[in-house]
Amino acid sequence: MPEHLKGKWRQALLILFAAVGLVLLIACANVANLSLARGFEREREFAIRAAIGAGRSRIMRQLLIESLLLALLGCLGGLLLAVWVVDLIVAFNPGDIPRIEEVSLSRSTLGFVLIISFITTLFCGLVPALQLSKPDLQSCLKEAGHALTASSARHRLRSTLVVAQIALAVVLLVGAGLLLRSFVGLIRVDPGFAADKVIAIQAFIWDRYNKPELREVYTRETLEKIQSLPGVEAAGVTTAIPLLESSATTSLPFAVEGRPSQPLGHEPVAQFTIASPNYFSAIGARLLNGRVFNQFDGKDSPRVAVINETMAKRNWPGENPVGAKFTLKRGGRDSRPGTTLEVIGTVTDQRQDGLEKTPRQEFFIPYAQSPSGSTIFVVRTKGDPALLLQSIKARIWDSNKTQPFYAVTTMDELVRDSLKARRFNLVLLSALAGLALSLAAVGIYGVISFTTGQRTHEIGVRMALGARTTDIIRLVVRQGMALTLIGIVVGLVASVALTRFLSSLLFNITSTDPLTFASITILLSAIALLACYIPARRATKVDPLVALRYE
Numbered sequence: 102m103p104e105h106l107k108g109k110w111r112q113a114l115l116i117l118f119a120a121v122g123l124v125l126l127i128a129c130a131n132v133a134n135l136s137l138a139r140g141f142e143r144e145r146e147f148a149i150r151a152a153i154g155a156g157r158s159r160i161m162r163q164l165l166i167e168s169l170l171l172a173l174l175g176c177l178g179g180l181l182l183a184v185w186v187v188d189l190i191v192a193f194n195p196g197d198i199p200r201i202e203e204v205s206l207s208r209s210t211l212g213f214v215l216i217i218s219f220i221t222t223l224f225c226g227l228v229p230a231l232q233l234s235k236p237d238l239q240s241c242l243k244e245a246g247h248a249l250t251a252s253s254a255r256h257r258l259r260s261t262l263v264v265a266q267i268a269l270a271v272v273l274l275v276g277a278g279l280l281l282r283s284f285v286g287l288i289r290v291d292p293g294f295a296a297d298k299v300i301a302i303q304a305f306i307w308d309r310y311n312k313p314e315l316r317e318v319y320t321r322e323t324l325e326k327i328q329s330l331p332g333v334e335a336a337g338v339t340t341a342i343p344l345l346e347s348s349a350t351t352s353l354p355f356a357v358e359g360r361p362s363q364p365l366g367h368e369p370v371a372q373f374t375i376a377s378p379n380y381f382s383a384i385g386a387r388l389l390n391g392r393v394f395n396q397f398d399g400k401d402s403p404r405v406a407v408i409n410e411t412m413a414k415r416n417w418p419g420e421n422p423v424g425a426k427f428t429l430k431r432g433g434r435d436s437r438p439g440t441t442l443e444v445i446g447t448v449t450d451q452r453q454d455g456l457e458k459t460p461r462q463e464f465f466i467p468y469a470q471s472p473s474g475s476t477i478f479v480v481r482t483k484g485d486p487a488l489l490l491q492s493i494k495a496r497i498w499d500s501n502k503t504q505p506f507y508a509v510t511t512m513d514e515l516v517r518d519s520l521k522a523r524r525f526n527l528v529l530l531s532a533l534a535g536l537a538l539s540l541a542a543v544g545i546y547g548v549i550s551f552t553t554g555q556r557t558h559e560i561g562v563r564m565a566l567g568a569r570t571t572d573i574i575r576l577v578v579r580q581g582m583a584l585t586l587i588g589i590v591v592g593l594v595a596s597v598a599l600t601r602f603l604s605s606l607l608f609n610i611t612s613t614d615p616l617t618f619a620s621i622t623i624l625l626s627a628i629a630l631l632a633c634y635i636p637a638r639r640a641t642k643v644d645p646l647v648a649l650r651y652e
Contacts, residue, residue: 120533123269127537129225130262131544136229138551161230168226176218263548264588270541271592277534278617280527283608293451295385296512300486302478303508316472326496334481337380340473343451344515349475357416358426371462375473383479391423391446398467406442412462413447457608542632549581550636565645574637581633
């Protein structure tokens with residue numbers, strides 16, 4: 102039962118949870134970096150406090166309390182935002198996430214948030230506190246506040262935090278990029294049918310029509326009534342349609358006539374579907390060879406079958422299968438063991454189990470030769486099928502006033518629903534990746550802006566000695582892009598190791614897709630370049646005379 106309830110979603114939700122953790126780490130690194138920069142501006146204050154007797158623990162306590170107050174405000178703001186975001190996520194529910202309707206800001210959730218907030222506060226506050234709680238009193242008190250220069254250890258720490266932000270952002274962006282490419286590839290897949298303007302109505306008729314001839318008459322008369330409606334192009338019945346989970350599907354082993362027989366248990370297996378003549382035109386399946394069923398394929402006619410493209414290629418490779426025969430080895434209902442069917446046509450594969458699943462071998466037999474009580478009316482209309490729904494139901498009720506319907510849907514809805522889970526994963530991971538990218542860009546901008554400000558005097562000297570605007574921009578940008586490139590390399594290596602966990606969520610691409618990795622590298626480099634260019638451009642506005650008098 103647990104596997105049935107959460108097996109499909111377990112890996113996806115764990116990946117999303119890990120993505121949230123990565124965004125949190127990026128935010129922590131960003132805040133820690135900003136705290137270091139802010140603490141550097143207050144280094145003279147801490148030196149004075151230490152000089153008049155404040156111990157290291159007291160300064161650390163002051164910094165941690167300040168961090169805690171900031172975290173508390175951030176936590177409250179995040180919880181207010183979460184009230185709206187949680188409702189949005191639940192509303193965006195793809196439909197089969199177990200117990201998603203119970204998701205809310207419960208006590209356990211709030212407790213988890215408070216614990217994580219406390220831990221991240223320690224991380225964000227402790228790193229700057231350890232760096233700033235032991236100032237060099239002699240150098241700090243000698244120099245004026247703005248003339249202080251950061252120590253090499255502190256500079257390395259800030260650079261390391263920026264590199265970590267970029268690396269983590271790369272991992273998230275690569276993951277989102279892989280899902281995006283998979284999703285685009287999936288919606289381009291040929292489903293084997295034309296989903297637009299098709300409506301399906303499922304009705305089980307076993308109880309009232311308990312004999313095959315009664316079911317055949319009822320279905321034929323009902324289809325004639327539906328077909329007579331203005332706006333209906335084609336109407337047919339079948340036992341299974343693509344993507345509908347409640348479809349009655351059965352697979353049977355078979356033997357191809359004229360080919361060596363396979364051992365028991367190793368025979369080829371194909372799904373068999375019962376369909377009326379007009380089903381193929383109603384669903385929009387394309388005929389590749391031969392013909393589909395017609396009114397002459399009745400119960401007293403030779404047993405015939407229409408096969409899909411996959412079955413034709415596997416059993417008659419390079420041949421035209423029309424006219425070939427195969428025999429069912431075991432069966433049920435009217436498809437008894439030993440029944441031999443002649444192939445009269447080949448149609449396109451219909452992806453019964455999902456757009457991402459490889460089509461199975463499938464053959465169709467005429468409804469008149471095997472009338473089933475598991476009936477799905479498939480109707481293609483000239484306009485919006487929803488407008489004709491009540492009229493179609495009325496025609497069915499003309500034949501049976503008590504007929505219930507177990508599923509009423511359009512093929513467009515089935516296709517959309519089959520993509521809901523992937524769309525859900527894509528939107529959430531893309532949102533997290535976008536947030537990570539923004540935080541990484543802010544982190545780069547903050548560090549470059551701060552270090553550029555610390556080099557005001559140096560920049561003034563360079564400009565006084567004849568440095569051009571492009572020289573200054575190149576000087577500043579080079580520093581930021583060096584950190585960016587290191588972060589990207591680290592991130593790409595980490596992505597190769599981590600994105601393999603996404604493999605089950607991907608379609609038709611590998612977890613190391615070169616195009617995705619290259620695209621993310623270019624995107625992040627461009628954004629980092631912009632984040633570096635802004636403070637670099639501002640640095641060129643420095644007046645050399647003012648800079649040379651800079652404290």
